[in-house]
Structure formats: C-alpha cells, structure tokens
Amino acid sequence: MTLLFKSYSSSENDEKKKKKKRKSIILNSNVGFLVVVLLIVFLSSLLPICVLGEKRRQKEQQKNLRFGPNGEFKILQVADMHFADGKSTPCLDVLSSQVKGCSDLNTSAFIHRMILAEKPHLVVFTGDNIFGFDSTDAAKSLDAAFEPAISLNIPWTAVLGNHDQEGTLSREGVMKHIVGLKNSLSQLNPLDAEFIDGFGNYNLEVGGVPGSSFENKSVLNLYFLDSGDYSTVPSIPGYGWIKASQQFWFQRTSTKLRREYENKPQRQKGAAPGLAYFHIPLPEFASFDSSNFTGVKQEGISSASVNSGFFTTMVEAGDVKVVFTGHDHVNDFCGELTGIHLCYAGGFGYHAYGKAGWARRARVVVATLEKLEKGGWGGVKSIKTWKRLDDKHLTAIDSQALWIKRSSGKAS
Numbered sequence: 001m002t003l004l005f006k007s008y009s010s011s012e013n014d015e016k017k018k019k020k021k022r023k024s025i026i027l028n029s030n031v032g033f034l035v036v037v038l039l040i041v042f043l044s045s046l047l048p049i050c051v052l053g054e055k056r057r058q059k060e061q062q063k064n065l066r067f068g069p070n071g072e073f074k075i076l077q078v079a080d081m082h083f084a085d086g087k088s089t090p091c092l093d094v095l096s097s098q099v100k101g102c103s104d105l106n107t108s109a110f111i112h113r114m115i116l117a118e119k120p121h122l123v124v125f126t127g128d129n130i131f132g133f134d135s136t137d138a139a140k141s142l143d144a145a146f147e148p149a150i151s152l153n154i155p156w157t158a159v160l161g162n163h164d165q166e167g168t169l170s171r172e173g174v175m176k177h178i179v180g181l182k183n184s185l186s187q188l189n190p191l192d193a194e195f196i197d198g199f200g201n202y203n204l205e206v207g208g209v210p211g212s213s214f215e216n217k218s219v220l221n222l223y224f225l226d227s228g229d230y231s232t233v234p235s236i237p238g239y240g241w242i243k244a245s246q247q248f249w250f251q252r253t254s255t256k257l258r259r260e261y262e263n264k265p266q267r268q269k270g271a272a273p274g275l276a277y278f279h280i281p282l283p284e285f286a287s288f289d290s291s292n293f294t295g296v297k298q299e300g301i302s303s304a305s306v307n308s309g310f311f312t313t314m315v316e317a318g319d320v321k322v323v324f325t326g327h328d329h330v331n332d333f334c335g336e337l338t339g340i341h342l343c344y345a346g347g348f349g350y351h352a353y354g355k356a357g358w359a360r361r362a363r364v365v366v367a368t369l370e371k372l373e374k375g376g377w378g379g380v381k382s383i384k385t386w387k388r389l390d391d392k393h394l395t396a397i398d399s400q401a402l403w404i405k406r407s408s409g410k411a412s
Helices: 002-062 104-118 138-151 171-179 244-262 283-287 310-317
Strands: 072-078 122-126 156-159 202-207 218-224 274-277 320-325 334-337 340-344 361-371 377-389 396-404
Touching: 072 104, 104 138, 104 361, 104 377, 122 138, 122 218, 122 320, 138 156, 138 171, 156 218, 202 244, 218 244, 218 377, 244 310, 283 334, 283 340, 310 320, 310 340, 320 361, 320 377, 320 396, 334 396, 340 396
Parallel strands: 072 122, 122 156, 218 274, 274 320, 320 340
Antiparallel strands: 072 361, 202 218, 334 340, 361 377, 377 396
16 A cells, blocks of 8 residues: 555645646746747837937938028039949940040049039939949949049939849848949938838938028928839839839828928928939830930930839829930930920940940039018029030030929919
C-alpha cells in the first residue's frame, strides 16, 4: 500500500506540475500577445504623428516658394540631361567643331549659366536626369547632375523619366536619392495616399508676395507626376503612362486646393492656376501642326500607345493651365488644346540625342500677379514662357503668353 500510495502521489505531483507549466505557457503567451498588441497600437498611434511631422517638414521646405516682391515667380525647366560620368562622357549630335572636349560638363555649365542669367525661384528637372546605361554609379551621377542647382543654393525639384533607373539604382532608389539631396523639394509620393503608382507624384504650393494678403494662400499650384518608363502590360507595347491611381490623387488634390483658394482669407472665384510637370508627353501632343503651335516639331510624339485619359481628367478639374514635358529632345513647341497649353522644353543635355547645329535649350516660365488698385498684390494675372539657347548670348526665343486672367474674374 505504501508503494502504491507513493506511486500515486508521484503521478499526481507530475500532473500538477504539467498543469502549472501549461498555465505558465498560456499566461506567457497571453502576456506576449498583449505586448505585441500594445506595441502595434503604440506604433499605429505614432504613425499619424510621423505623417503630420513629415507634412510639417515639407511645408517648412516650401516656405521659400513665394512670389518675389516684384509680383513674379519664375521657373526654369531642364529636360533630358542624360548625365552619366561627367568629363569622360562624350557629347552626342554636335557639330564636328564642338566634339573635342565636349562632355557632361557642358551640360553642367549650361545649367550654371541659365541659373545666373534668369535667377529662377525654382528649377524643375523633368526626367531622364541621368542616362543609367552609361552611368557607372547612379548615385554619383545624380549628385553631379543636380550639382549646379545645389551649389547655387536654388530650390529645385525633379521627376523621373524612362532612363533614370537603368543604372545601379532602382526607380524607387533613384527617387529616394533625389529627395535626400540638398535644396530638393522633391517627394517620393504623397504621404496620405494609401496606394499610388510610380515614384515622385506630389504637389507644391506657391504663396503670394510676403506681407501681402495672399502671403499664406497658394496662388499657383504645381503638380509633379511619374509618367512611368515602359509598359508593363504584355499586350501593350511602348512607353508607360499616368495610371488611374495617380489621376485619383490629382483629382483629390486639385479639389482640396480649389476649396482652400475659395475659402477665407481672400475668398476667390474658381481655382488658382496650376502647372503640371512630367516626362512622357500625352497622346494629345499629336494634335498640333505648324499652324497652331509656337516652336518646332522635328520628330514624332513618343507618347504611350494607349490613352489613359489624363488630359480629360485635367480638363475636368479646370485648374491646370499648362503641361510641361520632355522626352522628345528636338521638339520644343507649345500648343493650346481645350484650354490647356501642352509644351515641350526641348533637349538640354549634351549626352542626349539631338540635332547637330540645333542648340540645346531650356524653357523659362514666369507667372505674374495682379497689381491691386490700393497697392499690394492679388492672384495670378498671367503666365508666359520663352526658351533660351546655349549659345554665346543665351539667346531668348519664342516668347508667348500661355494664360491671362479675364477682367471679369474668370480665367481664360
């Protein structure tokens, strides 16, 4: 009996230990689960704070984007630099007399000259900033490509073309590098967008003259979009296009900006004018001929082979007055269609295809505010543009008005 009792007691103790161990495991599991849940809740609570903090940082960066005391805001557009490895990268399509010693450094020198001559408030690089295939180190090429704007301490921004990602950095990696450079106002993507195609869809707001009643109201809105590189749909050949998710973001942003412009202080009728910048031209660029544009058309329109409807989306929104693109280097025309001007910049870079004897060029855009009767400045009254050639005198050509506000208060 004693032995049986001892055996029973031992078995009972073992069972008690097992139950205690199971309870401990369950308790520890519950505690661990609770810790994980609390950690997720804590991190989730931080996310809006991080987003708001990043938005505040971006707003701080944009504070310098204001009209000057003369009521003007000037933008320099640089299209298709095709920068690679600097001094060792040869020029393409130049006169035989220009070949010797010609390299990426000629592109850098041109940017320096343009910034010093025009003194823009903002430089916009509209894609194919580097030519990835010929770049041995994409990060170094990007640093060198944007160096003129950085060293001259000018705010600048960029979108991607179809060649930027063909080197040692992915498309996302290229845009992240651009965002992190000094004086860059570029953004990877909207912080409040749950999903959006591409990298580099964002907007910048330009405030009125400091000290004026429009100082803290955006009177000019700038939209930047990633027009893609190449089609990822097997049945659709050719270049990429602006996707539905990007158009939804644009519509939502345009609506928000319109409401802000129409609200206090200084209630306005309608929307503030907008400018859109991206790399690949829309199919609608093919709507023009020499009778209805200013500039030259020396090659076909290399748009996507499908029409994603972004032009119609902009027409419906009603605020975009001009679209600026690159991509087709020896086209530099501007034409108006359904109230929106569609403009090429013309090829800028020397390591990009061009036309020997046809000077590299850049596009300048100036928005001018309305001068009020009692002094001070109102909203944007007009938008005009011209191009400058990389010649001895930086010759200005093809000056034209793109948009003029009607006296009735409605915009043309």
